[in-house]
Amino acid sequence: MRLGFPVKVLGQPGLRSHDSRRWQNRPHLSVSLAYLRDTILYLERQDIRMYRMASDLAPYVVHPGLPEFHSQIEDCYTELAVVGEMATDCDLRLSFHLPLTSVLNALDETVAQQSAQLATAQARILEAMGLGPEAVIVTHVGGLYGDRDAALARFTQSHERLPPLVRRRLVLENDDKRFSVSDITWVHERTGIPLVFDYLHFKNFNPQELCMIEALERCLRSWPPGITPKIHFSSPRTAMRIIERRAPQSGSRESIMRAPRTLQHSDFVDPFQFADFLRECERFAPRGFDVMIEAKAKDLALLHLRQHMARIDTTWDCRVGN
């Protein structure tokens, strides 16, 4: 089992996930790849074997108003291959997650097309890096628009229209308020798209009241043989939130306290919750999987979890292959 984290590295100051300069300052995919190369070296030193790359690794690559950025992927074939080979040598599983602004089932055809273009760009990056089928692009179903059946149907139609290189890599995740594991199972049955089980989303949104293992099992079985499924795990935030805002009346800055919401990710993962989850999986889950840790403390949360799992779970070393 590999553990991974998304995008931002917190453990090393200045280690950026991508070239985030504004278009006027001419950001470039090759600069992002230099940052990614530095990140891969850090992950190797920390023995972290899964990582989600920034969705805007190639800045403005499909921006309709900035055509000068559209050829970055072809321009960087050599550099993509070099970084991809590094990742492969490190046994590092890389992935993308489409941003929430990418909605493949959007009613607005322009939005749907742009989303498909970004998915295509990400698939082309993964191809150019020479990465195997485990390097996937995660997405959600998208918008509900007041009609669940129509929204799901529109996603399947949109999926059918995607180029084969995208369909080979696209995987679908349950979300926390619109589309449950049952909904994405419906899509899988019609498209064959593999499913990513998100633990916190499942706990927050499970209107069909599936038991956790059944939901997990559905997702794991949706992956083709030979490709290790991946899941997302996070704990809900339980700590008080301090929110900075301007006072409505006086306009002066003030800090207010707010209770957490269960939809929010916590800074770190509760290791006892994770250990219980793994124990349950060990007894009932049909196959192994990799785990993307989605916590606000990113790599620090992963390192923290790993440290505590080694202490509280006697089988931990076997699970992670130590």
Added chain:
Amino acid sequence: MTRVQETHDDLTGRVLVAVINSHRDFEIARDQGWYRIPCERAPSRVGADYLAFYQTKLFEEDRWAINYYAPIRRYRVLPRLNLLPHETEHPRAGAPYYKIEIGALRPLPRSIPSRRLRRVTFIPTTLEHLFTAEEINDLWCGTADEEKLWRVFKEKGVSAERCYPLKEDDYEHTVDFALPCRHGMAGVCIEGEPKVENVRIVRERPLIDEYEASALGWTMLGVQSPEIAGSSPACLEAILQLVSGLGGIAPAE
């Protein structure tokens, strides 16, 4: 204003300080807009938004200082021969190099000298550090403990060097602070895990083997995070005693 007019520099922008040790390489950077690093010898941090240049002793009035920086446009990976086609006989002619393409060189508001004319390889830093540094030791972005101790050294006039190699050209093993004394080198390393307020940093520097350090003529002092806390850190007296025992700080060259 043209469409590609750059916005103002973002002070959080990442900078890679690199060494220029030949006039030819400086001319290439200035006139052709690129710099090269052999992939095999590249530092752990190559990615940056800007490249700045530490010029060595060849550069007369510009020597031993950082005087210029430039925005990075693009990285390429190419065989050395593609970069320098006339050097067919070079032993690494076929080896892959990072070609870092840059915009026009910009002079820094003030040059950043090396007080002790030390050898430098690559320093990852930020544009804010580059614009405010008084000397190259101000460029390092360390843990909260390192930054605190560095501020204390500056306030007390203790002439220390940061991230200093234990032996020449071994940049894998560096001490947090080197104190060049009249009768030998003193090294200060911060030990233990970063404290809670510093949870954002994973400390990766390898522990220095004290026997090896002694064999190389160093006298080492390890300090713990709590000894650095407070306005007058408890470790300062021990550090000053160590320096005094080694004949005091050697004057800069």
